[in-house]
Amino acid sequence: MQSFVELRQRLHRIPEPGFQEWKTQALILDYLQTLSASGGRVEVQTWRTGVLVKVKGTNPAKVIGYRADIDGLPIEEETGLSYRSTHPGFMHACGHDMHTAIALGILTHFVKHPMADDLLVIFQPAEEGPGGAKPMLASEEFAKWRPDLIFALHIAPEYPVGTIAVRPGAMFAQSSVLRIELQGLGGHGAMPHQANDMIMASAHLIMQLHSVVARNVDPQDAAVISIGKLESGVRSNIIADKASLTGTIRTFSDATMEKVTGRIRSIVQGVETSFDCQAQLELRPGYCSVHNDEALTEEFMEWVKSEGLASVSESGRTMGGEDFGFFLREIPGFLFWLGVDTPYGLHHAKLNPNESAIEHAITVMTKYIEWKSGQ
Numbered sequence: 453m454q455s456f457v458e459l460r461q462r463l464h465r466i467p468e469p470g471f472q473e474w475k476t477q478a479l480i481l482d483y484l485q486t487l488s489a490s491g492g493r494v495e496v497q498t499w500r501t502g503v504l505v506k507v508k509g510t511n512p513a514k515v516i517g518y519r520a521d522i523d524g525l526p527i528e529e530e531t532g533l534s535y536r537s538t539h540p541g542f543m544h545a546c547g548h549d550m551h552t553a554i555a556l557g558i559l560t561h562f563v564k565h566p567m568a569d570d571l572l573v574i575f576q577p578a579e580e581g582p583g584g585a586k587p588m589l590a591s592e593e594f595a596k597w598r599p600d601l602i603f604a605l606h607i608a609p610e611y612p613v614g615t616i617a618v619r620p621g622a623m624f625a626q627s628s629v630l631r632i633e634l635q636g637l638g639g640h641g642a643m644p645h646q647a648n649d650m651i652m653a654s655a656h657l658i659m660q661l662h663s664v665v666a667r668n669v670d671p672q673d674a675a676v677i678s679i680g681k682l683e684s685g686v687r688s689n690i691i692a693d694k695a696s697l698t699g700t701i702r703t704f705s706d707a708t709m710e711k712v713t714g715r716i717r718s719i720v721q722g723v724e725t726s727f728d729c730q731a732q733l734e735l736r737p738g739y740c741s742v743h744n745d746e747a748l749t750e751e752f753m754e755w756v757k758s759e760g761l762a763s764v765s766e767s768g769r770t771m772g773g774e775d776f777g778f779f780l781r782e783i784p785g786f787l788f789w790l791g792v793d794t795p796y797g798l799h800h801a802k803l804n805p806n807e808s809a810i811e812h813a814i815t816v817m818t819k820y821i822e823w824k825s826g827q
């Protein structure tokens with residue numbers, strides 16, 4: 453039997469982008485083969501590049517779900533580790549290799565030591581984009597084994613190993629993608645009065661967009677508008693006739709998202725009038741917020757403390773996104789931060805989580821799931 457640290461290192465070598473996790477899927481399926489000799493408790497379905505594994509309970513009253521995301525990121529790894537990525541330009545820089553190894557550990561435990569309830573372990577593709585949770589939830593494969601409760605974790609570089617941080621209620625923000633196309637009139641850089649400059653219009657537009665969070669959102673609430681990309685212009689003496697802006701919007705509530713997007717619509721219309729140009733606005737919803745079930749999360753925090761399995765603290769909210777929120781919108785559960793103690797943050801080319809967190813997480817989650825199974 454391989455250790456879960458070894459499995460994590462094998463996964464670390466083969467990071468793959470969303471919906472292309474074929475080698476990762478093959479590795480998971482290979483590993484499951486080694487378990488299938490253990491009493492025929494394991495049933496497997498694949499869904500695109502994901503895998504759903506059911507471990508049958510001895511006397512099931514419900515299905516307990518556990519989800520791991522499995523995709524990597526388009527980042528060139530700079531850790532210098534012996535087991536660094538063998539896929540140029542890709543890296544497990546968000547710890548999804550750790551998540552996958554932990555899920556395999558939990559699964560293995562319940563194959564060897566069956567509990568009363570059924571366990572569904574979900575290996576979900578494409579968390580980093582375009583998003584695997586939403587279409588997976590809508591799939592026939594998922595419907596067949598739909599869990600009654602669902603849990604997940606995410607590695608947290610800033611917390612030491614042996615600690616867990618979680619928050620009842622909203623923990624990750626919801627997001628929307630913003631795209632604005634401006635069309636004016638090009639011309640000679642020396643004759644601005646004969647043209648209609650879309651770089652000038654963009655500059656005003658961006659300044660006004662940044663006033664929305666400052667002046668329309670309750671300071672006790674939170675929102676972000678970031679324009680991450682602005683494309684315009686050709687060369688120094690040509691006035692730009694077009695500009696294209698894309699950005700992201702983050703809020704914790706639907707109401708704040710509506711308010712912010714409403715203001716953006718008005719501002720874009722205003723720029724169209726004041727700069728006498730054509731403006732097209734496109735708003736595309738991204739991930740919903742991660743909203744942890746309050747009662748279950750509080751109960752979990754108390755339980756971990758009373759069992760002495762980890763030091764537990766209440767985390768802050770993050771404006772980051774996580775598509776696990778789609779599961780939590782339909783199924784009660786929570787996602788928590790697992791301390792992995794490393795100086796580099798998530799999505800950093802030098803991220804190097806402490807692998808002793810793998811055993812820690814497996815211990816906490818197998819004991820917790822066992823306990824929930826008895827309820």
Ligand SMILES: [Zn+2]
Nearest residue numbers: 546580798799
């Ligand atoms: Zn990530």
Ligand SMILES: [Zn+2]
Nearest residue numbers: 546547548606
């Ligand atoms: Zn992640």
